[in-house]
Amino acid sequence: MSEPRINDRIRVSEVRLVGPGGEQVGVVRVEDALRLAQEADLDLVEVAPNARPPVCKLMDFGKYKYEADMKARDARRNQANTVLKEIRFRLKIDPHDYGTKKGHVERFLKGGDKVKVMIMFRGREQSRPEMGMRLLQRLADDVAELGHVESVPRQDGRNMTMVLGPNKKKSEARNEQRRRKDQDAEDAASAG
Known part of the structure; x- marks a missing residue:
């Protein structure tokens, strides 16, 4: 300007x-x-x-310029950039590893970020894309309360990808985390 x-x-x-x-x-x-x-x-x-x-x-x-700068700073603070996080799976994943990766996806969705989930096929696994579809659908069902499927599973060469979007906007998620942190600090202060 x-x-x-x-x-x-x-x-x-x-x-x-x-x-x-x-x-x-x-x-x-x-x-x-x-x-x-x-x-x-x-x-x-x-x-x-x-x-x-x-x-x-x-x-x-001078006062006008200062107020305009403060307004612009507040607008930037409230603006949230949604990041596309990426998680990679293998088709033959151990149940414990699946739980760990699902936890990462949940954390990203709670933070208001989109998640690109990718399954990497190797060798003869490429002839069984329906197993990859089942794994991605299971993950989508497991995190349904936090996010929704933005792009359906799609075969892309040796990989199959799906994008999950958060149910909450990034700014809402950040404000909720800030409120929770302030509440925890108050509880700790009143207890101590």
């Missing part, structure tokens, strides 16, 4: 002036507007340069 022109940088003869409280002053010469700004110890800021005549407002430009 380009910075608006202020005070002496405004190079037009007339401006439509808006007072510090948002009240309309009217169309005035730029010299008069600058004088009013100096008397009020404020800045003359061009808020609508494309209007005819340009619209200028009397305001404290």
Whole structure:
């Protein structure tokens, strides 16, 4: 965003002036507007340069810039980037290993991330894609309360992939984790 022109940088003869409280002053010469700004110890800021005549407002430009920066920072803080995590399975997976990998998938989904689940086929396993479909369907059923299938299992050369999406948005998951952490801290403080 380009910075608006202020005070002496405004190079037009007339401006439509808006007072510090948002009240309309009217169309005035730029010299008069600058004088009013100096008397009020404020800045003359061009808020609508494309209007005819340009619209200028009397305001404290430093305070305005600070508030705009804080608003942008809050927007960035609340913005959440969903990450695509990847988990790889083999077709002949031990039940304990399956439980461990399922735990990872659950953790990723609770954190609000998408999970790409991939089964790698080796040798003669490639002739049995239905077994891979069954394994992926079992995993989807096991984590159904945390996530849903975004892209159905699909054979992709020697691999079969499926994407699981979280039921909660990333920002909701992060806020819930923050609340839980604050609650735990309060409980520890009251107990100790």
